[in-house]
Amino acid sequence: MAISGVKNDRGEMRILENLDELRTDLADYIAELSEAAVKERGVFAIALSGGSLIGLMSKLCEAPYNKTVDWGKWYIFWADERVVAKSHSDSNYKLAKDGFLSKVPIVPSHVHSINDSVSAEEATDEYTFVIRQLVKTRMVSVSDISDCPKFDLILLGMGPDGHVASLFPNHAVLDEKDEWVTFITDSPKPPPERMTFTLPVINSASNVAIVVTSESKAEAVHLAIDNIGPDNPSVPARLVQPTKGKLVWFLDKSAASKLDSLRFSE
Numbered sequence: 001m002a003i004s005g006v007k008n009d010r011g012e013m014r015i016l017e018n019l020d021e022l023r024t025d026l027a028d029y030i031a032e033l034s035e036a037a038v039k040e041r042g043v044f045a046i047a048l049s050g051g052s053l054i055g056l057m058s059k060l061c062e063a064p065y066n067k068t069v070d071w072g073k074w075y076i077f078w079a080d081e082r083v084v085a086k087s088h089s090d091s092n093y094k095l096a097k098d099g100f101l102s103k104v105p106i107v108p109s110h111v112h113s114i115n116d117s118v119s120a121e122e123a124t125d126e127y128t129f130v131i132r133q134l135v136k137t138r139m140v141s142v143s144d145i146s147d148c149p150k151f152d153l154i155l156l157g158m159g160p161d162g163h164v165a166s167l168f169p170n171h172a173v174l175d176e177k178d179e180w181v182t183f184i185t186d187s188p189k190p191p192p193e194r195m196t197f198t199l200p201v202i203n204s205a206s207n208v209a210i211v212v213t214s215e216s217k218a219e220a221v222h223l224a225i226d227n228i229g230p231d232n233p234s235v236p237a238r239l240v241q242p243t244k245g246k247l248v249w250f251l252d253k254s255a256a257s258k259l260d261s262l263r264f265s266e
């Protein structure tokens with residue numbers, strides 16, 4: 001049976017029996033947040049990542065969500081993007097377009113992907129500018145405690161090394177405090193050039209979900225969630241701590257298998 005809604009100071013944990021249940025729970029969660037944001041603000045500003053996350057969002061493209069979600073009010077962003085052409089198989093934009101955006105009626109002008117025809121640095125500056133304009137018009141809300149944008153939802157995956165977005169273990173990018181969006185040119189996971197939201201932006205969101213599946217990530221899940229000592233930059237996912245927002249972990253049983261709460265309760 002799925003263990004759902006367990007809470008500790010690392011957020012809410014939703015541990016699902018299998019991938020099918022996880023897909024359903026994730027679709028419900030996103031649809032509910034969309035409904036709440038549209039009711040409150042008239043729009044829903046959501047940031048996506050790459051990797052297995054997009055496939056795990058697939059139920060949103062099916063009934064009832066394809067009909068019930070207010071797609072016209074969605075504004076799409078990327079929490080991280082690989083600096084490659086949008087037609088390249090490494091592109092997070094392409095992944096999301098093929099697997100999700102092309103299957104639901106999102107307004108094309110609401111899709112804010114990075115410029116793939118300039119350098120990583122220029123693309124980052126442009127992306128920051130785009131977000132700034134949308135914050136001005138409140139299509140993206142603003143945090144009341146930092147000057148950061150407050151996305152309604154930031155969706156993250158996590159690698160077996162504990163990275164989220166393109167924030168890699170022990171990388172200087174984890175110390176970025178001033179910029180909203182930044183870039184790296186030495187990603188340990190190919191391709192090397194990436195643009196990423198910074199921790200202050202991730203931690204200013206109203207909601208952050210980290211979606212993790214498979215046994216290969218069980219140790220990183222344990223290190224990111226369990227009480228194993230002071231936070232440190234060797235597990236970036238541990239540094240995801242929304243200041244006022246809500247953090248939810250979506251885990252399948254294999255990814256959750258090394259959590260203290262599960263090991264000791266079985």
Ligand SMILES: O=C(O)[C@H](O)[C@@H](O)[C@H](O)[C@H](O)COP(=O)(O)O
Pocket residue numbers: 049050051052053080081082092156157158159160163164165166189
């Ligand atoms: O561009 C990227 O590489 C991703 O945005 C990255 O942060 C991803 O979410 C994790 O690496 C998990 O990927 P998987 O779920 O495929 O393991």
